[in-house]
Amino acid sequence: MENMLPVAVIGAGPQGLAAAAHLVERNVPVVVLEAGASAAAAVQEWGHVRLFSEWTELVDAAAHRLLEPTGWTAPTSGFPTGAQWIEKYLAPLAAVLGERIRYRSRVTGVSRRGRDRLVDAGRGEQPFVVHVTPEEGEEYRLLARAVIDASGTWATPNPAGADGLPAIGETGAAEALSYRIPDFRDREGFEGKHTVVVGSGHSAVTAVLALARMARRDPSTTVTWALRRATTGNAFGGGEADELPARGALGIRAREHVEAGLVSLVTGFRTERVARDGDRTTLIAEDGRTLTADRVVVLTGFRPDLSFLSELRLELDPTLQAPVRIAAEVDPNVHSCGSVAATGAADLAQPEPDFYLVGAKSYGRAPTFLALTGYEQVRSVVAELAGDHEAARRVELALPDTGVCGGAGLFDASGTPAGGACCAPPLLSIGRTPAAV
Incomplete structure (x- = not known):
């Protein structure tokens, strides 16, 4: 039966x-x-x-x-x-x-x-x-x-809070934050304004690129890209070494926009508090630095919803919450998951x-x-x-390599990170001074 x-x-x-x-x-x-x-x-x-x-x-x-x-x-x-x-x-x-x-x-x-x-x-x-x-x-x-x-994981985005939990004040300010890539065809919501993008993955890079294009057309549009790590790590991806050329091109263009001054990059910014003042939002880092913006886009990744599986016997990696047999392969602390x-x-x-x-x-x-x-x-x-x-x-698939052969880099070190892009341009050197807003 x-x-x-x-x-x-x-x-x-x-x-x-x-x-x-x-x-x-x-x-x-x-x-x-x-x-x-x-x-x-x-x-x-x-x-x-x-x-x-x-x-x-x-x-x-x-x-x-x-x-x-x-x-x-x-x-x-x-x-x-x-x-x-x-x-x-x-x-x-x-x-x-x-x-x-x-x-x-x-x-x-x-x-x-x-x-x-x-x-x-x-x-x-x-x-x-x-x-x-x-x-x-x-x-x-x-x-x-x-x-x-x-x-999937779409319904459970990660918060802006650096410790994996919502920052103080983040829940109350949730309506002022976007946890998805905005539709930038709505230019009025961003042109002539200052936007902070929090996150380092491909979604964050996509948002940064769209905003940089607006800033190029309209100098009154300003963009700050906030990374939690002390270095750029693999934020720019594998570049020309990426076997998915369109993915590699995202990082190449993002690097160019940062170097051209269209995007201000802030490293080591770990959000502890979120405050609202009228229509503006201020992110306050653990070290006291602040970023005030008209718009804040939080693209810090996603997590699985395991709540409805509580009565099943699952064997999940304690770090990633992924099946244990694949966890080591996809752990971003070790290497990029496009090379698995x-x-x-x-x-x-x-x-x-x-x-x-x-x-x-x-x-x-x-x-x-x-x-x-x-x-x-x-x-x-x-x-x-x-x-x-x-x-x-039987295995019927060989995955394209991202061109990133190391991990995401040392979390706190301000020098050369442990990870890097194979055959890609050297990492951009970015200081820790916050952009003027």
């Missing part, structure tokens, strides 16, 4: 939809539970942002095969925006999957039927019970033979049999997750669930 139950996939984003496509291809029943009103709801929120992966790296193979009979043609060149990714691929894929996807259905808990986390007896023989709260109607339970959690090997079912397996974290959530708090990584993960996981163990063990 258990084999008649569906596999429950949490999240109808790119990896959740790809997992469903692989399950359909293998004739395995599947139910996709999506909290949003449509597929790829998180992608819609950053639909204005252009990806640094080309179309050929953004379409899953099983999804391609599922879509082809409908007359769909795969885009073959260019770098789409999030909105274009939805329009030309994700939405058509969701349409083909049809009623297998349940929208406005938020998962609030996952456990074993009749077994809480403490119970050993007969645990593996019981199906999963997934608690679902729909937007309308009563909560219900869905029984499943396996669970693939592809819910592809991960499959064996790497993602948990003490709770037939439960898998995939997609961005599988990287925990580590950054720079690629769609290609997720597609290989779900291919392997679905093969394992379907009993095709040889296919599950």
Whole structure:
């Protein structure tokens, strides 16, 4: 009877939809539970942002095969925006999957039927019970033979506070802070104003580049880029050594804008307090330095929401909150996660049999997750669930290298960081003096 139950996939984003496509291809029943009103709801929120992966790296193979009979043609060149990714691929894929996807259905808990986390007896023989709260109607339970959690991390951004918790006053000032890449087509919200960008990842670099272009057109527009580390570390990425050229170009352009004076870079700025004075926001660092701005954009990464998995037995790395078998590979303290090997079912397996974290959530708090990584993960996981163990063990992906061969650099040292970019230009030397605002 258990084999008649569906596999429950949490999240109808790119990896959740790809997992469903692989399950359909293998004739395995599947139910996709999506909290949003449509597929790829998180992608819609950053639909204005252009990806640094080309179309050929953004379409899953099983999804391609599922879509082809409908007359769909795969885009073959260019770098789409999030909105274009939805329009030309994700939405058509969701349409083909049809009623297998349940929208406005938020998962609030996952456990074993009749077994809480403490119970050993007969645990593996019981199906999963997934608690679902729909937007309308009563909560219900869905029984499943396996669970693939592809819910991502988009809904849980990291705070501005340097210690991983909101800075004093940050929660009260939340409406004045943006934790997503703003739509800079709304120029009136930024032109002629001072914006502080907090963070060092690709999202922060993307925001800095858009603001620098505004500053070039209008000198009254000012931009400050605040990094927590005492050096620039790998903030500029791998440059020309990055095997994803568009990703490498982000760092190259950011470096050029800083050197040209369009962006003021402040290092070692660890936010302790957030204060509001009328329409302006002031960030106060642990060392007493301040940055006052009209707009503050906090792009400090994301973290997984594990709250609804509390009754499952998970083995997660204590630092990254990622599956332990992949944690060392993706830890940004060690090296960039674009230089790691592809991960499959064996790497993602948990003490709770037939439960898998995939997609961005599988990287925990580590950054720079690629769609290609997720597609290989779900291919392997679905093969394992379907009993095709040889296919599950097979590796069908070689990830492009970021060109960054070291870690993120020494956190407090003001000299040369431990990490660096292979064959990339030398790190820019930036002092610790805050920009005038």
